[in-house]
Amino acid sequence: MITKLKYGNTNTYFISGLLIDTDYAGTLPAFYKEIKRNNISATDIKYVLATHYHPDHMGLIGELTELGVKLLLTEHQLGYVHFSDEIFRREPRLNYKPIDESKALVIACEESRDILRDTGIQGEIIPTKSHSSDGIAVIFDDGNCFVGDLEPFEFIGAYENNTALREDWELILSYAPAVIHYGHANKKIMR
Numbered sequence: 001m002i003t004k005l006k007y008g009n010t011n012t013y014f015i016s017g018l019l020i021d022t023d024y025a026g027t028l029p030a031f032y033k034e035i036k037r038n039n040i041s042a043t044d045i046k047y048v049l050a051t052h053y054h055p056d057h058m059g060l061i062g063e064l065t066e067l068g069v070k071l072l073l074t075e076h077q078l079g080y081v082h083f084s085d086e087i088f089r090r091e092p093r094l095n096y097k098p099i100d101e102s103k104a105l106v107i108a109c110e111e112s113r114d115i116l117r118d119t120g121i122q123g124e125i126i127p128t129k130s131h132s133s134d135g136i137a138v139i140f141d142d143g144n145c146f147v148g149d150l151e152p153f154e155f156i157g158a159y160e161n162n163t164a165l166r167e168d169w170e171l172i173l174s175y176a177p178a179v180i181h182y183g184h185a186n187k188k189i190m191r
Helices: 028-037 061-066 075-080 085-089 109-118 153-158 163-173
Strands: 002-005 012-015 018-020 047-049 070-074 105-107 123-127 136-140 144-148 179-182
Touching (some): 002 028, 047 061, 061 070, 070 075, 070 123, 075 105, 109 123
Parallel strands (some): 018 047, 070 105
Antiparallel strands (some): 136 144
């Protein structure tokens, strides 16, 4: 079962022990209220995965990992984990906790199916680098697809010469997704 958690500006999803994205730093109290409202305990969260490391998608990861949640990090995301640190440093009131990537489970996208299977999820993680070089999408075999801030495929025509966006969507659509879950927009039913 997919639980959409909305406690700030970013859609966060909880599925079978996996948390996809978090919101901005400073939203932990709202996060706790939202998971409680959805009958989820913090101990139910085994893994956290960011679709990319912009501040509105990873702001709570440092705090969650301090609580024992394991960070899943793809190899191509390694150099981007601290992308937002300087942004949060300028806002000390948020009490941002930097991520300790040395404690993360670093995986290749090609081995993601095995890791997700351990949480009871049938699916895989694929790189989608058109929005951000560290971008990923998570595609479940049941047709659910989580794309973070990837521009909706309906908008491809509005971007002249954006080969990367077109290639990202061609790869995603090759999995025949049934539902696209966005980081900020409402989900899109594909079939």
